[in-house]
Amino acid sequence: MFTIYQWIFLGGFAICLISCLIQFFKVILSGLPKDFSHPLGKTLPAIFYSFTGAMSPTKKETAYLHLPTYMAGIIFHVGTFLGFFYLIILFFNIQLPEWLDYSSAIFLIISAICGLSILIKRMLVSKLRNLSNPDDYISNILVTGFHILLAATILNNQILAVLLIYSTLLFLYLPIGKLRHTIYFFTSRIHLGFFYGWRGVWPIRKHNI
Amino acid sequence: MRAKLSEKQQKALNLFDSKLNGKFITHLNSCVHCGLCGESCHYYLATKDERFMPARKVDLVGSIYRRYHTFAGRFLPKLVGARDLNDETIEEMVDVLFGACTMCGRCSVHCSIGVDVPFLVRTARSMLVEMDLVPKGLQSTVDAAINTGNNMGIPRDEFVDTLEWLEEDLQMEVEDDNAEIPRDQKGKKIMYTLNPREPKFFPLSISAMAKIYYAAKESWTISTNTYDVTNYSYYSGDNEGARELTDRLCKEMKHLGTETLVLAECGHGSRAIRWEGPNWIEKKYPFTVITVIEVIADYIRSGRIKLDPSKNTQLITLHDPCNLVRAGGIVEEQRFILKNAVENFIEMTPNRENNYCCGGGGGQLAMSEYNERRVDSGRIKADQIRATGAKIVATPCHNCIDQLMGLNIDYKLGVEINTIGEIVANALVLD
Numbered sequence: 001m002f003t004i005y006q007w008i009f010l011g012g013f014a015i016c017l018i019s020c021l022i023q024f025f026k027v028i029l030s031g032l033p034k035d036f037s038h039p040l041g042k043t044l045p046a047i048f049y050s051f052t053g054a055m056s057p058t059k060k061e062t063a064y065l066h067l068p069t070y071m072a073g074i075i076f077h078v079g080t081f082l083g084f085f086y087l088i089i090l091f092f093n094i095q096l097p098e099w100l101d102y103s104s105a106i107f108l109i110i111s112a113i114c115g116l117s118i119l120i121k122r123m124l125v126s127k128l129r130n131l132s133n134p135d136d137y138i139s140n141i142l143v144t145g146f147h148i149l150l151a152a153t154i155l156n157n158q159i160l161a162v163l164l165i166y167s168t169l170l171f172l173y174l175p176i177g178k179l180r181h182t183i184y185f186f187t188s189r190i191h192l193g194f195f196y197g198w199r200g201v202w203p204i205r206k207h208n209i
Numbered sequence: 210m211r212a213k214l215s216e217k218q219q220k221a222l223n224l225f226d227s228k229l230n231g232k233f234i235t236h237l238n239s240c241v242h243c244g245l246c247g248e249s250c251h252y253y254l255a256t257k258d259e260r261f262m263p264a265r266k267v268d269l270v271g272s273i274y275r276r277y278h279t280f281a282g283r284f285l286p287k288l289v290g291a292r293d294l295n296d297e298t299i300e301e302m303v304d305v306l307f308g309a310c311t312m313c314g315r316c317s318v319h320c321s322i323g324v325d326v327p328f329l330v331r332t333a334r335s336m337l338v339e340m341d342l343v344p345k346g347l348q349s350t351v352d353a354a355i356n357t358g359n360n361m362g363i364p365r366d367e368f369v370d371t372l373e374w375l376e377e378d379l380q381m382e383v384e385d386d387n388a389e390i391p392r393d394q395k396g397k398k399i400m401y402t403l404n405p406r407e408p409k410f411f412p413l414s415i416s417a418m419a420k421i422y423y424a425a426k427e428s429w430t431i432s433t434n435t436y437d438v439t440n441y442s443y444y445s446g447d448n449e450g451a452r453e454l455t456d457r458l459c460k461e462m463k464h465l466g467t468e469t470l471v472l473a474e475c476g477h478g479s480r481a482i483r484w485e486g487p488n489w490i491e492k493k494y495p496f497t498v499i500t501v502i503e504v505i506a507d508y509i510r511s512g513r514i515k516l517d518p519s520k521n522t523q524l525i526t527l528h529d530p531c532n533l534v535r536a537g538g539i540v541e542e543q544r545f546i547l548k549n550a551v552e553n554f555i556e557m558t559p560n561r562e563n564n565y566c567c568g569g570g571g572g573q574l575a576m577s578e579y580n581e582r583r584v585d586s587g588r589i590k591a592d593q594i595r596a597t598g599a600k601i602v603a604t605p606c607h608n609c610i611d612q613l614m615g616l617n618i619d620y621k622l623g624v625e626i627n628t629i630g631e632i633v634a635n636a637l638v639l640d
Contacts, residue, residue, distance in 0.1 A: 030231030036487035040538040061319040062245035133290030188239040192323035200538030
């Protein structure tokens with residue numbers, strides 16, 4: 001039988017899931033744009049490339065010019081996905097090997113440091129500070145806090161109730177702030193891949209001339 | 210409490226709402242304000258003005274969406290940076306989205322998420338069209354095209370005269386009295402378009418193409434009524450105007466009974482006609498559309514023309530027009546042509562889909578109020594050119610040529626700017 005905290009968590013998660021699904025299907029159901037022009041390339045390989053080669057630090061300028069920030073962002077996001085996985089493990093009280101728990105907790109602490117460093121950069125660099133709104137800070141703090149709390153809960157299961165309440169807040173905030181990019185990142189890459197694929201720009205052709 | 214909108218502001222917002230399909234919603238919601246895009250934009254790189262960062266431009270459009278279409282934006286606008294469509298927002302839109310963006314798309318290629326920035330900027334420009342806020346110079350260019358049939362307002366007689374004396378020159382050059390620049394001839398294979406700047410200021414680029422068509426024994430014609438390859442409505446955001454200009458070309462193709470529309474060396478014109486045009490008229494073209502770059506490359510591959518690269522000995526570099534390359538997929542053809550037509554070729558760095566905009570796109574050359582910014586933003590391209598050590602810069606785009614000619618003077622580059630056609634014509638071997 002679930003505890004009251006688990007029910008609260010499930011309620012928050014359900015609201016988040018339904019809200020995200022509504023937003024996702026709103027975009028998906030409108031389909032890819034109808035394009036009457038004659039295509040020069042293929043869209044499927046381009047969409048695949050959009051998620052793979054085009055994201056690579058060797059191709060993406062925003063990555064290779066800002067490698068520390070890019071890597072911090074990658075680790076932060078991997079930590080978040082690991083966090084969601086561990087949330088399920090903890091929620092259902094599934095026992096994992098001790099070494100896995102410890103290494104996951106360490107990774108979550110590292111990813112939290114990455115999140116924190118991105119937050120500090122946002123506060124210190126003028127161009128980022130002026131670009132930001134409260135949502136940018138709240139989103140980062142919520143997720144970084146989630147990593148820290150999760151690592152603590154993995155090491156000490158007694159604070160599971162705190163984690164569940166905190167995660168509920170995170171889930172309730174996710175659909176209304178910039179954390180929505182959880183949904184739109186994927187549709188954005190699809191649209192971009194479609195655009196460049198249709199016009200024969202992506203995937204990048206070999207320079208064989 | 211949201212501010213009350215004027216009639217024009219409401220009209221602009223209605224247009225915004227009507228565009229809210231999956232693609233638009235996606236790109237409005239995707240930016241995470243990572244701010245890494247700044248270094249991908251020639252405006253930001255050259256000026257370090259934070260307002261010109263692509264993320265700020267996206268945020269400007271996104272803030273309107275958030276205010277009128279999201280829960281948080283309606284009830285807690287400051288939390289998510291949602292903004293009313295008021296005079297202050299609109300003034301910033303005009304200044305930044307018209308005056309500091311060429312819609313070159315370099316930021317989109319490198320965006321962490323993949324936000325289609327030019328798509329958002331153009332949609333926002335369409336809102337400004339609804340409010341009659343297109344900068345005067347750009348609007349008058351659109352008006353000239355709609356009212357006179359070409360964006361420079363060249364009278365038909367003057368255009369015909371120009372073609373006639375160019376034809377005489379061609380006959381003398383190739384020593385063949387039958388050589389011609391065909392005008393309004395029905396049933397030809399190709400209808401060739403021109404950038405009106407060619408008859409007005411650069412007639413030699415028309416001669417160059419006429420010589421190439423002559424050497425290839427092509428079946429071609431120019432319409433003296435509808436020949437303008439440009440479509441500045443694409444830049445202004447005027448969808449009605451864009452549709453009208455596209456429709457005229459379609460009607461002329463039908464009238465002349467030609468099967469292939471060949472687009473002159475014009476970046477935005479190629480994009481507007483080939484890629485956007487069918488969507489403006491909401492139907493597929495009943496004819497083939499191809500750029501002249503692909504045509505020349507095909508002539509070389511098939512042996513229809515022969516080139517002698519020793520006729521072009523100086524070091525030549527290539528500027529990739531954003532709309533032709535990054536947004537048009539014509540990436541390797543111009544390189545293939547140059548490697549057959551010149552002895553010494555050097556790439557700029559970066560190049561191809563990663564090229565920097567020269568600063569002449571987005572309608573900037575028609576908006577004199579932003580001249581200083583345009584020239585400043587061109588510094589990135591000027592530095593690229595200087596680094597190659599080239600004596601000639603080739604580019605298949607007349608907008609780019611205009612901007613590069615200006616940069617050549619402003620940054621004392623000491624180079625010559627040519628079209629691809631001119632370089633090929635110079636290397637032609639006539640039987």
